[in-house]
């Protein structure tokens with residue numbers, strides 16, 4: 001049976017995460033066989049479809065171009081997936097807020113379980129996924145005819161972009177009388193996307209205020225880093241919610257993660273402990289973050305950060 | 313309007329779990345259990361809607377073992393009016409939970425059903441969306457703001473890039489994100505009063521739902537431990553290590 005990957009896209013561009021999900025699909029195909037199709041649903045998405053067709057391993061891109069999918073609302077997108085799913089043994093999406101929003105609808109309407117946020121493919125029907133905020137890794141086996149899966153992108157290396165899949169339009173505008181889009185307030189930033197950045201510099205409650213986050217700007221500029229935050233920093237209103245790293249925020253696994261004024265609660269660690277190198281700057285030498293940090297600096301951040309910026 | 317809130321009994325969020333030596337599961341013997349934090353937020357939102365006069369009745373529901381009654385009593389102490397316990401000692405996967413909740417929604421016909429976005433044991437993030445699909449109701453997931461306006465519900469959702477606001481036709485399903493509200497603590501007199509509030513018990517059999525699942529946990533392992541690193545004495549040493557040892561600069 002073939003595999004369908006739901007493309008993730010924002011602002012008219014295919015999200016980098018999709019290339020990681022296709023990599024997971026390739027691992028499934030290696031064991032279970034089958035072609036890999038990508039579904040691009042949205043309005044005015046031809047450039048996105050072309051980008052998806054270039055991903056290695058993709059045989060066919062199916063394009064549902066219709067205003068009803070413009071904001072990726074779960075109800076119509078779920079119905080579209082249900083209509084297409086008969087052709088597939090697996091349906092995969094990124095474990096993003098879009099994937100998490102829509103895939104469980106497909107699973108429920110197909111009367112199958114969903115396997116959330118896999119980090120490894122053992123075989124076409126067996127997967128690994130973190131549970132309990134990453135404090136345990138479960139191996140799960142699915143006997144369902146259709147496997148509905150969300151994929152943690154950081155756990156799979158992206159496929160290349162040398163492919164040449166076919167592009168096909170699907171004529172399937174479903175009705176949606178249940179929900180409608182009102183507006184969106186997206187955070188604008190010139191920095192790399194948190195989930196994909198090679199370096200992430202995060203601030204916690206210890207930063208003390210939103211203004212003090214500027215102390216991280218200079219360092220992030222020099223390192224080409226994305227800026228993240230702990231939940232405490234978001235709750236205190238220092239920074240926007242889309243910057244939260246952790247069990248219930250973004251999952252990151254950069255080459256370098258710098259945690260500043262973050263204590264290291266398990267819910268925060270769940271989002272960053274797969275980073276390659278972790279640096280912690282904290283004035284409390286007992287802070288649990290030091291137990292996972294490769295390099296710990298016990299220091300007042302207000303002194304350490306300006307010095308670090310000047311020495312980079 | 314009637315509001316239904318789904319609450320789940322899970323390990324307390326402060327507890328660091330251990331995997332059993334035979335890797336069959338995590339060890340929950342003598343571990344402190346509590347209401348899932350996202351469900352606390354769901355209960356709080358329902359109670360606030362009642363305090364504002366928007367909701368007329370708040371009904372709490374759980375699917376789980378006998379001991380899960382504790383979490384229903386907590387919901388009652390926090391302000392729910394009555395509770396429904398779908399009792400089963402069998403493990404309940406998200407799909408089965410959603411099917412059982414769909415039956416309860418069918419019986420109770422709430423205008424609004426509020427769930428947590430994610431249970432912190434399975435980290436599944438599925439049941440609300442599944443319930444919406446099964447009941448044919450619209451969903452507002454990861455909500456940070458909810459506003460009832462006639463027969464429409466305005467929900468502001470925390471999405472990856474920021475915030476999105478959608479309008480849902482009531483009756484609807486909402487799942488809570490962390491910033492929807494800050495839950496209150498139950499007061500002692502309310503805990504006493506909660507003991508007298510009605511609590512109905514049902515079984516999956518009575519609701520005609522099988523809790524069998526096509527998904528089996530075959531092993532549970534501890535994650536790869538990180539090697540504890542070193543402390544550096546100065547910013548200079550840090551920069552030097554990052555350049556020459558870790559080679560990430």
Ligand SMILES: Cc1cc2nc3c(=O)[nH]c(=O)nc-3n(C[C@H](O)[C@H](O)[C@H](O)COP(=O)(O)OP(=O)(O)OC[C@H]3O[C@@H](n4cnc5c(N)ncnc54)[C@H](O)[C@@H]3O)c2cc1C
Nearest residue numbers: 204205206230231232246247248249261263268283284301
């Ligand atoms: C259901 C649930 C989900 C959650 N999900 C998440 C999540 O996804 N992500 C997340 O991050 N949290 C999450 N949390 C919250 C988590 O439990 C912690 O409360 C939070 O991570 C703490 O943030 P913090 O480390 O910034 O704050 P604190 O724990 O208050 O730590 C602040 C640190 O700053 C240090 N500090 C203070 N001043 C200075 C200074 N001048 N110089 C140097 N260091 C200084 C202190 O020593 C301290 O270690 C969740 C909680 C729950 C219940």
Ligand SMILES: Nc1ncnc2c1ncn2[C@@H]1O[C@H](COP(=O)(O)O)[C@@H](O)[C@H]1O
Nearest residue numbers: 318319375427428430431436437438439
């Ligand atoms: N057994 C259960 N009983 C009642 N509600 C549940 C149960 N399981 C999940 N839920 C609800 O669904 C939410 C999300 O759970 P999940 O999709 O399993 O991560 C929880 O926060 C609860 O509100």
